Amino acid sequence: MNNPMECFVKTVLSICLLPMLVTLAGCAGVTTDVAATGALPAAASQPATYRFAPTPAQADAGEMLPYQALLSAGLAQRGFNAGTTEAARYLISVAWATRPADVKVVDGDCGAGCAPAGGPSLPWFGRPYVHTLTLRFFALPDGGELYKVSAVKRDRNADAREAVPYLVAGALARLPYAGAPQWRVKLKSPPNAGTTDHAPGMPEVLTVSPVDTQ
Incomplete structure (x- = not known):
């Protein structure tokens, strides 16, 4: 038989936890953090043709x-x-990775309802992951690196494939990200996000803003 006091405590905790979960879900949004280095000439200045340069592992996998x-x-x-x-002006290498990470809630427009940045990991939300996509542009024919842009998405989904559309949208949202080294991109999920029947489309970019690193 359950202890009445234990039942009472569990009920109170559930009642208190539910608003917090709703608040955090509403505040989190879908964001990617973007960092860029180097300079990429405007595509309109001259024909901007490219070809991808797969890594050996990517080439072996065929994708x-x-x-x-x-x-x-x-x-x-x-x-x-x-x-x-022969015609490509740029060689573009693409690297992406997913790794477990500690929870880091990004500061935003949540007010007092969101957890502070760098707050403690809360195990009942699931294990946190960091997904990263990096594009590197090399000039042809000499092969010197001109530009690199990396997009990072944090969530609690171990399936990296679901993060890729957001990483792509974030990395390209304001290419070449001139004027600041770090940016934050807020995104809206495509209509078919989370489905398995079709690959999701590109998420909609809502806002792109530089991050003050000082």
Whole structure:
């Protein structure tokens, strides 16, 4: 038989925890943190053709990254078009990774309802993960690196494939991110996000703002 006091405590905790969960869910949003280095000339100044440079592991797998079509479409919208090996002006390498990480709630417009940045990990929310996508642009034919942009998404989903569309949208949202080294991109999920029938489309970019690092 359950202890009446234990039942009472569990009930109170459940009542108190539910508003906090709702508040955190409403505050979190979908964001990516973006860092960029180097300079990328405007695509309008001259033809911006490129080709991808897969790593040996990517080449062996026969796929550079999930939803590669999203990346190609996003680059095309910004004036970068896939070209042949001889015609390409840029070589673009793509690297992505997922790793477990401690919880780090990003400061935002949540007011007093959100947990502070760098707060403690709360195990009942699930294990936190960090997903990263890095694009590096190399000039051809000399091969010197001109530009690098990295997008990071934090969530509690171990499936890296679901994070890739947000990483692509974040990395390309304001390419080449001139004027500041770090940015925060707020995104809206595509209509079919979370479904398994079709690959999700590109998330909608809501805001792009530089991050004050001082």
